[in-house]
Amino acid sequence: MKLQTIETHIVKTPPPGFGGRYFIFVILHTSCGIRGYGEIYA
Secondary structure, eight states, X not given: OOEEEEEEXXXXXXXXXXXXXXXXXXXXXXXXXXXXXXXXXO
């Protein structure tokens, strides 16, 4: 299994910024068709 692509999506939250100023979503794609999703509040 090899990592093929990484997608990042950065979303700014509206004021007053509950949970942080930005939501960062990451999607990983592998060569065998598995997708992984992650998120962080920064």
